[in-house]
Amino acid sequence: MAKSHKTIDPAAKAMLEKAAELEITTAFDRVDEMKPCPIGSKGQCCKNCAMGPCRLTKEGQVGICGATVETVAARNLARAIAAGAAAHSDHGRDMAFVLHGAATGEAPGYQIRDEFKLREVARDLGLEVEDRTKEEIAIDVAEKALAEFGKQSGELTYLARAPKKRQEIWRELGIAPRGVDREIVEILHRTVVGNDQDPEHILDQGMRAALGDGWGGSMLATDISDILFGTPSPLVTQVNLGVLREDEVNIVIHGHEPTLSEMVVAAVRDPEMIEYAKSKGAKGITLAGICCTSNETLMRQGVPSAGNFLDQELAILTGAVEAMVVDVQCIFQSLVDLAENYHTKVITTSPKAKITGALHMEFDEHRAPEIAREIVKTAIDNYPNRGSTYIPDMQENMVPGFSHEYVRYMLGGYYRGSLRPLNDAIMAGRLRGVAGVVGCNNPRVVQDEAHFEIVKEFLKNDVLVVQTGCGALCNAKYGLLQGEALEVAGPGLREICETVGIPPVLHVGSCVDNSRILTVLAEMATEGGLGDDISDIPGVGIAPEWMSEKALAIGTYFVASGAYVIFGVKSPVEGSEAVTDLISRRWEEKTGGKLEFEPDPKKIVKKSLEHIDKKRAALGLPEYDPARFGQSGDRRWQAWLKAREEGAEVSLYSMAGVPAGEE
Numbered sequence: 317m318a319k320s321h322k323t324i325d326p327a328a329k330a331m332l333e334k335a336a337e338l339e340i341t342t343a344f345d346r347v348d349e350m351k352p353c354p355i356g357s358k359g360q361c362c363k364n365c366a367m368g369p370c371r372l373t374k375e376g377q378v379g380i381c382g383a384t385v386e387t388v389a390a391r392n393l394a395r396a397i398a399a400g401a402a403a404h405s406d407h408g409r410d411m412a413f414v415l416h417g418a419a420t421g422e423a424p425g426y427q428i429r430d431e432f433k434l435r436e437v438a439r440d441l442g443l444e445v446e447d448r449t450k451e452e453i454a455i456d457v458a459e460k461a462l463a464e465f466g467k468q469s470g471e472l473t474y475l476a477r478a479p480k481k482r483q484e485i486w487r488e489l490g491i492a493p494r495g496v497d498r499e500i501v502e503i504l505h506r507t508v509v510g511n512d513q514d515p516e517h518i519l520d521q522g523m524r525a526a527l528g529d530g531w532g533g534s535m536l537a538t539d540i541s542d543i544l545f546g547t548p549s550p551l552v553t554q555v556n557l558g559v560l561r562e563d564e565v566n567i568v569i570h571g572h573e574p575t576l577s578e579m580v581v582a583a584v585r586d587p588e589m590i591e592y593a594k595s596k597g598a599k600g601i602t603l604a605g606i607c608c609t610s611n612e613t614l615m616r617q618g619v620p621s622a623g624n625f626l627d628q629e630l631a632i633l634t635g636a637v638e639a640m641v642v643d644v645q646c647i648f649q650s651l652v653d654l655a656e657n658y659h660t661k662v663i664t665t666s667p668k669a670k671i672t673g674a675l676h677m678e679f680d681e682h683r684a685p686e687i688a689r690e691i692v693k694t695a696i697d698n699y700p701n702r703g704s705t706y707i708p709d710m711q712e713n714m715v716p717g718f719s720h721e722y723v724r725y726m727l728g729g730y731y732r733g734s735l736r737p738l739n740d741a742i743m744a745g746r747l748r749g750v751a752g753v754v755g756c757n758n759p760r761v762v763q764d765e766a767h768f769e770i771v772k773e774f775l776k777n778d779v780l781v782v783q784t785g786c787g788a789l790c791n792a793k794y795g796l797l798q799g800e801a802l803e804v805a806g807p808g809l810r811e812i813c814e815t816v817g818i819p820p821v822l823h824v825g826s827c828v829d830n831s832r833i834l835t836v837l838a839e840m841a842t843e844g845g846l847g848d849d850i851s852d853i854p855g856v857g858i859a860p861e862w863m864s865e866k867a868l869a870i871g872t873y874f875v876a877s878g879a880y881v882i883f884g885v886k887s888p889v890e891g892s893e894a895v896t897d898l899i900s901r902r903w904e905e906k907t908g909g910k911l912e913f914e915p916d917p918k919k920i921v922k923k924s925l926e927h928i929d930k931k932r933a934a935l936g937l938p939e940y941d942p943a944r945f946g947q948s949g950d951r952r953w954q955a956w957l958k959a960r961e962e963g964a965e966v967s968l969y970s971m972a973g974v975p976a977g978e979e
């Protein structure tokens with residue numbers, strides 16, 4: 317197939333062939349035409365004032381103001397972290413406004429779906445919950461949440477959710493965030509010309525703003541989304557372009573915030589709307605997601621996913637999408653031009669994000685159900701305009717929805733929910749460790765390849781994997797987010813997953829839900845047996861195909877929380893050895909976590925496993941030895957292994973019902 321070097325996804329390959337046939341270009345083509353600036357991409361270009369831009373390419377060269385390449389690279393990285401933190405945290409702020417409206421009745425259509433979580437969150441925020449209605453509590457939670465953004469001094473309330481030792485490290489380093497917004501603004505201030513010019517000091521503020529996102533804005537986004545739309549628990553749904561339907565109205569929701577998408581979900585399920593679609597000749601309405609909106613709706617509503625970041629243009633190329641409804645973040649401007657070739661309407665909805673040429677139907681939480689219905693109606697009205705379509709017949713099942721609450725529940729039930737069994741499994745060596753594999757696609761590397769290769773290797777090595785964002789959608793496409801994936805898991809991991817009844821890769825949500833991983837890590841650290849801080853845990857965080865500034869903010873808050881984080885693709889600070897050393901070796905001295913950039917997926921796996929083993933050794937845990945757990949009590953598994961040894965191409969899951977003794 318043509319262009320197979322661009323993606324490992326057969327559906328994407330088919331769509332790229334189609335695009336080539338039609339002479340339509342996508343990001344997969346533009347990436348070849350657009351050579352990245354070799355100076356800017358390494359962090360050596362400063363454009364923070366009109367004396368420049370200064371390009372610092374020679375040894376010892378400084379900018380017109382005298383700024384060194386170290387200062388310039390650090391400033392650029394800090395600004396990227398600020399932008400990323402701003403995006404995810406602003407999402408959290410919007411959720412707080414909607415919660416407020418839901419509680420006062422000013423945002424009809426929204427409800428408090430998880431009162432239990434509301435009360436828990438209220439307690440964590442130090443609010444009174446006894447003898448109060450859920451609406452009263454919700455108003456306080458929303459106001460307290462909004463105040464966290466504008467807090468000027470003290471510390472973010474949620475920092476108390478971190479292990480004690482971690483909190484002390486933040487205080488000692490002076491990087492405990494005061495307010496979500498304040499730390500972001502301070503980065504912009506510090507990096508303005510002629511201000512903070514000490515790379516380490518600049519990047520300390522980078523960590524502070526990132527922590528404000530992870531333990532503040534993003535964590536609030538997660539909590540409030542759960543309160544409003546329900547705390548996720550596992551369900552079965554499908555992923556990839558094959559979820560679009562030839563004979564139905566297809567609406568794709570793309571972007572991030574669940575406030576709009578949840579209302580669209582309600583509208584497409586409305587029998588009146590379905591009847592209306594039928595009146596236009598369609599059999600019904602199919603809703604599918606892209607990017608983090610997809611994660612939000614698939615884990616709570618079972619809405620199938622059309623794919624991840626690089627699938628957004630490909631969905632339009634099917635010719636079968638009546639409307640692509642977008643809100644904020646990760647939306648290609650190219651969608652509008654691309655849609656010109658089809659009947660597809662690109663509908664922007666956020667007051668924060670318009671795209672020239674798109675149809676703008678502005679979302680307002682005060683009349684959300686009505687607007688959602690207008691959007692759905694617009695899509696239905698567009699169905700008769702559809703031309704020829706080409707939907708690749710490819711989709712895979714996945715099981716999303718492992719919120720940290722559910723993880724605790726599945727390991728111990730309602731009354732004894734805890735992470736104890738997880739810690740025990742790591743301590744015994746059944747699980748070698750844990751890995752969070754998260755983040756985007758980037759057309760500079762083969763779509764999905766690094767995500768898939770790295771996660772498969774982790775599974776083989778008995779590393780339990782948690783995923784969010786586009787990374788989760790990626791591996792769902794290849795079947796790793798379902799029980800069948802146990803075929804590639806090592807024996808210890810497989811045994812744990814079979815006992816608990818989970819896939820070896822747990823989908824924990826969208827990118828703001830990386831905060832759920834922080835919560836799990838904090839609980840693992842305090843549960844006992846794995847040290848007393850996040851930095852003691854045998855675990856790693858990987859963003860193999862990152863592209864967004866949001867990924868840098870996430871990576872930085874994990875490092876500042878004590879984790880070893882490795883990014884693929886390339887380093888944005890490659891031009892400065894000193895900054896490269898600062899964010900790895902120096903940050904490790906300070907926080908126990910470090911940030912590295914490593915384009916080779918094999919090396920990422922090697923470094924990760926070495927780190928996990930080093931942490932195991934430091935805890936005095938037995939050395940990882942897969943042979944110890946090779947003898948499974950599962951007859952079906954033994955029969956499968958034998959069949960495989962004999963060369964049979966057989967699936968473990970086709971072997972259900974192997975009679976006892978036959979192996």
Ligand code: NFS
Nearest residue numbers: 607646755756785786827
């Ligand atoms: Ni995350 Fe969402 Fe995907 Fe990357 Fe974009 S969707 S918030 S940034 S591309 S993982």
